[in-house]
Amino acid sequence: MGRLGKIARRTFLLGTAALAGGVAVGYYFYKKPYDNPLEQTLAEGEVTFNPYIKVAADGTIVLIAPRAEMGQGVSTTLAALVAEELDVDLSNVRIEHGPADGAYYNEAMIVEGGPYSMFDHSFYANFQRKSSAVTAKFVALQATGGSSSVRDGFDKMRQAGAVARQLLLQAAAKRLGKPAGKLTTENGKVVDTVSGTSLTYGELASDAASIEPPDTIALKPRDQWKILGKSQPRIDMHAKSTGTAGFGIDVDLPDMLYGTVRMNPHIGGELKSFDDSKAKAMRGVVKIVRIDAGKLGQGIGVIADNTWRAFEAAKAVEVEWGDAPYPASTDAILDDYRAAMADGSSHALTDRGDAEGVVADTSSGALVEAEYSAPFLAHACMEPMNATARFKDGKLEIWAGSQAPNMYKLVGSRELDISSSDVTVHNTLLGGGFGRRGEGDFPLYAVKLAKEAGGRPVKVTWTREEDMTHDMYRPAALGRFKARVTKDGALNAVDARIAAPSITKSALDRTLPGAFMPFPDRLISEGAFDQPYGIENFRVQGVPVECEVPLGFWRSVGNSHNAFFQECFIDEVAHAAGQDPVAFRLALLKDHPVAAETVAKVAAMSGWDKPLGEGKGRGIAFTLSFGTYVAEVVQVSDAGDGIRIDKVWCAVDLGTALDPSIIEAQMQSGIVFGLSAALGQEITFADGMVEQTNFDTYDAMRIHQAPEIEVAILENSETIGGAGEPSTPPSVPALANAIFDLTGKRLRHMPLSKDVSFVT
């Protein structure tokens, strides 16, 4: 281990997962650790121990939290992982995103991406996880998504802090002539408690960095945590309360120009011709260029001296657009769905017992069947898409709020035909992400305009209309569910069929053309096939639909529609069986006590066993997603002028709760995000164009519609789960089930506002 140890000093201890396993091809590269990118950023007198820590001689400690801060509080919690083991208060460190680099690749995001539930530890499932870990390292995607940041960083970032602390202790031991075991640490200092002598990390950093790091390192047991497990003040809170937080749209560089784009609203279509004579003459307009962005379509870009002037000029260009590659109307697009649902080929990621046979057997009890649908949805981040780029002397710099910053090196180098080492990416704060800011379109347009700007930086901001009509949409989906319930009320079989396009295929086609996914896309049926219900005969078929509308990863992804389908259906079955929906779920979850406990907890919190007054209704739903168990109860009332969502109770189990305040905020956030979709969000197409263009036609929940939300955090799960997404999936079915309780009407189609009115 000597050689590896030496490399690890500069790079980082590899997790055991990365050292075990291994594949024949490219084994060497797979084993080779990434260089520590902080080596390139060191100021005079500064040292780095690994990609997560820099210490300056004056004692300044910089911790790297290399994930996108898009509101989920990840920069605070990731830094806390390092700080806990390094033994330094969060108030005494500076926390930075750090450079965009493959060293920060996200293994956790990819490892659970295969077509298996988290309980499946069969040979194939485990083999796929191991090879995905290898792929993650090869691809080295520094990405934030899949509620994976903490799951990915939990061990390796604590190890980073622990190794550095160990080296600092050893340096102090040498300096003081005492064994390291007799010394301790305290908030950025090594202390000799006997003599009272102390040395700051800054004083020891240079010596410590030249010591060989240990091969193994013990992490603190939980009962010794001082920072983790307790709510921390978020590091971005002051800036975000004073208007000083720097988002992509706030980038300001010397000599900067301002731009915008207007791409074909028939998404992916060509630009047949354009006349910019009027626009060119407008005040402040510098240049108007044609944009050809391949699969993303064609359009125009405007460079001006002010964002608004760029917007106005873009509007004034006369254009003739070509058609979109998909059918012109929503109904025509959904025809492909209906055809696939009727007889398209499918994959069943769960198929146990004989669901088809039992459901078909009319002698085996009552049949329950229902069809559900969910629409296309936009991300609608509060900050419209934007990026800034400068191409000067053969070097490209990109500034953007990004969920995949090192992918932009590929975007930039491909566009300009330069080496990716000539591309620098600066990641800013993100004004919302929800999956949208992992895409490569907005940085690409900034690069295209920078190429035309004579070496000056250009900040390219989209109008809200451009953002809403050129999203990578959450796909529409259809679900058909059938079940048999025995005479004594037992659920005999569930046979489900879900038709939706593959988001992964759509994303690969536009990002890495030619890339191939070697297994079925779990996203089509996740949230249904992977739920821990003990149904003896259970089949979930995923039916891939061909769809040329650009599709993207929308907070909780496939779970966002499938939990709606399946949790509404489970409710329907419970009622058909004459059982209480909570008791019915508890029985189905009896072999999964962690899941059952969230249901029991939320029932107790909401007073489920006490009758509700007149004019009120409540519903429950449960979903396991991103390694986290969430049960929610929604309570509604008839407010006369529509249905009011009064309160939501949420019981969440993510195993280890690192920051209760941030987890509570994420649960509330995910619930509002889901309920926003229920209240009326829907992307539709007419003449090949998206019909919704701004918040007047695609709104989200407002404060007067927002329920009180009470969150309880449980820690029964043995594995650590994600926080950013898992509260979204159960929110909508819990609401639909509550409205059934209030009105007796089953709502099977999203948005729920199709069938009922909400308070506006």
Add this chain to the structure above:
Amino acid sequence: MTLKINGKTIEIDAEPEMPLLWALRDIVGLKGTKFGCGIAACGACTVLIDGEPQRACAVTLGDVEGEVTTIEGLSPDGTLHAVQEAWIEQQVAQCGYCQSGQIMSAVALLAETPDPSDEEIDEAMQGNLCRCGTYPRIRAAIRLASRKLAGA
């Protein structure tokens, strides 16, 4: 044209049709006020004009009559406004993009109605969209700020 912004008199060379928002952001360099929609539908660009909350994306420079206060003007000497203190204590912000606008609307609400009811909070704040769903903490922060201001 001449505008009074955060207590300073500022000369702006721009056409009168330009929305105040873009003059603030791209010309004056005050970037705390955010662009969200351009049609006064989301509230991210809320500023005060003579104390009244206005959507800066829908007010043209030519129509500005009165003194403009932006989020930067709330704490000119670094001393936080009670609303900002409450926002920090309640840990309201998530992505934070809408929060300048939320805070400006809350400041205007409390100036007019020092002890608002739930309905008054809903009424005053419903023009400010938040996609992160910080509404429960916004409510709590407004109540806290109200108590802070009453005690001051």
